[in-house]
Amino acid sequence: MTTTTLLPLEAVDVPAPPAGRRMRYGLADTATLTLRELYIWFRNPAFIFFTLIQPVMFVLLFRYVFGGAIIVRGGYVNFLMPGIIAQSAAFASFGTAISLARQLQKGVIDRFRAMPMARSAVLLGRLVADTLRLAVTVLVILAVGYAVGFRFHNGALPAVLMVLLGIVFGVTICTVSAYVGLAIKDEESVGSFGLVWLFPLTFVSNAFVPVPSMPGWLQAFAKNQPVTIVIQEMRSLALGGPLALHAWQSALWLAGIIAVFVPLAVRAYRRAT
Amino acid sequence: MTGGRPAETWHGPAIFVEGVHKSFGDVQALCGIDLVVERGKVLGLLGPNGAGKTTAVKILTTLLQPDRGRALVEGRDVVRSPAGVREIIGLAGQSAAIQEELTGRENLEIMGRLYHLDRPTRQRRAAELLERFDLADAADRPTKGYSGGMQRRLDLALSLVAQPQVLFLDEPTTGLDPRSRLGMWGVIRELVSAGTTLLLTTQYLEEADELADEIVVIDHGRVIAAGTARELKNRIGGDILEFAVVEPTRLGEALEAVAALADAEPVVDRETGRLSLGVGDGASDALVETVRRLDALGIRTEGLGIRRPSLDDVFLALTGHGAEEPGNGTDAGRPRAGRRH
Numbered sequence: 001m002t003t004t005t006l007l008p009l010e011a012v013d014v015p016a017p018p019a020g021r022r023m024r025y026g027l028a029d030t031a032t033l034t035l036r037e038l039y040i041w042f043r044n045p046a047f048i049f050f051t052l053i054q055p056v057m058f059v060l061l062f063r064y065v066f067g068g069a070i071i072v073r074g075g076y077v078n079f080l081m082p083g084i085i086a087q088s089a090a091f092a093s094f095g096t097a098i099s100l101a102r103q104l105q106k107g108v109i110d111r112f113r114a115m116p117m118a119r120s121a122v123l124l125g126r127l128v129a130d131t132l133r134l135a136v137t138v139l140v141i142l143a144v145g146y147a148v149g150f151r152f153h154n155g156a157l158p159a160v161l162m163v164l165l166g167i168v169f170g171v172t173i174c175t176v177s178a179y180v181g182l183a184i185k186d187e188e189s190v191g192s193f194g195l196v197w198l199f200p201l202t203f204v205s206n207a208f209v210p211v212p213s214m215p216g217w218l219q220a221f222a223k224n225q226p227v228t229i230v231i232q233e234m235r236s237l238a239l240g241g242p243l244a245l246h247a248w249q250s251a252l253w254l255a256g257i258i259a260v261f262v263p264l265a266v267r268a269y270r271r272a273t
Numbered sequence: 274m275t276g277g278r279p280a281e282t283w284h285g286p287a288i289f290v291e292g293v294h295k296s297f298g299d300v301q302a303l304c305g306i307d308l309v310v311e312r313g314k315v316l317g318l319l320g321p322n323g324a325g326k327t328t329a330v331k332i333l334t335t336l337l338q339p340d341r342g343r344a345l346v347e348g349r350d351v352v353r354s355p356a357g358v359r360e361i362i363g364l365a366g367q368s369a370a371i372q373e374e375l376t377g378r379e380n381l382e383i384m385g386r387l388y389h390l391d392r393p394t395r396q397r398r399a400a401e402l403l404e405r406f407d408l409a410d411a412a413d414r415p416t417k418g419y420s421g422g423m424q425r426r427l428d429l430a431l432s433l434v435a436q437p438q439v440l441f442l443d444e445p446t447t448g449l450d451p452r453s454r455l456g457m458w459g460v461i462r463e464l465v466s467a468g469t470t471l472l473l474t475t476q477y478l479e480e481a482d483e484l485a486d487e488i489v490v491i492d493h494g495r496v497i498a499a500g501t502a503r504e505l506k507n508r509i510g511g512d513i514l515e516f517a518v519v520e521p522t523r524l525g526e527a528l529e530a531v532a533a534l535a536d537a538e539p540v541v542d543r544e545t546g547r548l549s550l551g552v553g554d555g556a557s558d559a560l561v562e563t564v565r566r567l568d569a570l571g572i573r574t575e576g577l578g579i580r581r582p583s584l585d586d587v588f589l590a591l592t593g594h595g596a597e598e599p600g601n602g603t604d605a606g607r608p609r610a611g612r613r614h
Contacts, residue, residue: 009285009289009345011343011345011348011349011350011353011354012282012283012347012348012349012357013354014349014354014356014357014360016356017356025389028386028389029387032383032386032387033387035383036372036375036383039374039375039379040372040374040375043374043375043415044374106370107366107367107370108370108372110331110336110364110366110370111364111366111370111431111432112387113335113336114334114335114336114359114362114364115359115387115388116356116359116360116388116389117387117388
């Protein structure tokens with residue numbers, strides 16, 4: 001019911017749509033924007049390169065160029081694969097940050113926000129599309145890994161859990177990158193310096209070399225940072241080893257990062273215009 | 274209309290803005306703006322870069338909240354019922370918000386999905402709009418390959434997918450070449466004749482003149498003049514007669530000879546020896562008379578001619594300063610008239 005007023009310049013009341021419809025539209029909008037992101041990804045050679053070709057290159061480089069010089073128990077290729085999956089998953093978040101910054105810069109996001117669609121759908125659609133993208137990257141890396149000698153040694157269920165942990169880890173890093181992209185709002189700056197933190201985070205870890213091979217001062221960081229802990233857990237899942245301690249630590253780290261960066265990203269998204 | 278409920282109880286203007294203030298930190302972007310646009314009319318919001326035009330549009334399209342004052346679109350308050358406002362508006366911005374990896378048709382159909390139109394409706398709408406905006410041939414090509422004019426037309430088409438009652442166009446032709454600009458004007462004019470209420474921001478007086486029923490000039494976040502194009506031009510003296518005196522020493526003499534022909538104080542640039550006088554709508558008489566008088570005195574001139582007033586002239590007349598603020602250099606190809614240092 002709208003109220004009839006005598007004063008013509010009294011604002012009219014617009015009743016909010018029922019919660020059920022809002023929910024349905026919210027889901028539909030998220031699906032639409034996910035689809036849109038996937039279309040864009042498929043049509044963009046640079047994105048294809050970053051999500052498919054670059055990770056494969058890394059696998060081959062580390063396996064054959066550095067692999068010979070690094071001696072670890074169980075063989076380097078088995079040591080390498082969980083690490084390279086985590087590293088590639090983290091690097092996939094470049095796409096998140098860059099495309100959010102670009103859409104903000106171009107006014108696409110403003111346009112969406114002036115439309116009667118769920119505001120959360122822009123971020124959610126992005127995240128769902130990135131999750132799918134990540135999953136593809138991880139599976140391609142695994143396939144290449146198998147071709148160059150990697151094998152799971154701990155059974156099917158832990159293997160599936162390792163893949164899932166890799167994807168969840170990647171999505172978690174995506175929330176950080178989403179915040180960076182929305183806060184910096186400039187595609188070029190994001191691409192050139194917005195994501196440099198990814199390099200120390202992934203390389204100063206146990207992803208490619210055992211931590212004890214690093215100098216002492218670096219070990220302190222490398223041993224305790226989340227990427228190392230997640231990779232440790234992934235290795236235990238893939239190859240066998242103690243699971244419980246690193247499972248808890250991984251869960252806490254990932255939950256903590258999400259708890260900090262999702263609200264930050266949402267706030268940056270609300271403010272950015 | 275697909276834009277939700279008609280505002281049955283609303284008999285006021287389509288856009289009503291009252292005392293809106295907005296600042297960003299120390300910068301006052303809007304200092305008490307009032308605007309009224311009747312249903313089916315076109316308001317041209319005219320001003321230089323940084324005048325507050327885009328801020329006003331962002332407030333009316335619910336992208337920003339005003340610090341003070343209120344803004345209603347078809348009676349719906351932008352702060353209290355932003356969702357209601359979004360149902361009935363369309364927005365096309367300065368930069369084309371199209372996705373360049375997608376084709377024109379895909380861009381339109383995705384927009385239709387986001388407006389929750391069913392599949393046959395959104396496909397039909399996309400086809401209609403492509404046809405109407407002369408994009409049918411390029412419909413299934415990625416928009417990356419579109420020309421600037423085509424991108425702007427598609428951008429405008431995107432804002433019309435849900436047949437909005439009120440449309441906001443933020444500098445729809447900035448940066449376009451003259452031919453594409455004319456094309457956009459044609460498209461916008463057609464749209465308006467179909468009864469859409471339109472608020473258009475522009476830096477070009479000519480554009481506001483071509484498209485708007487009424488023009489509001491803003492500067493530093495304040496409305497400094499409002500009226501029809503004719504009223505504004507009369508206020509600044511209509512057409513402008515301009516010439517330079519070859520011998521600078523005779524500038525005073527020339528000024529004295531022609532001052533009576535102007536309907537306002539002539540503008541004199543002593544550095545270049547240029548004189549500009551507003552001559553209302555009697556331009557050709559004034560031209561003949563000027564030639565006669567200067568010739569009688571034996572004063573030689575250069576570049577004698579008549580031109581239409583530019584935004585700079587409007588600003589000069591209304592504010593005493595030009596439209597160009599130092600350091601604001603993003604206007605594409607606008608003639609710089611009446612510039613003083």
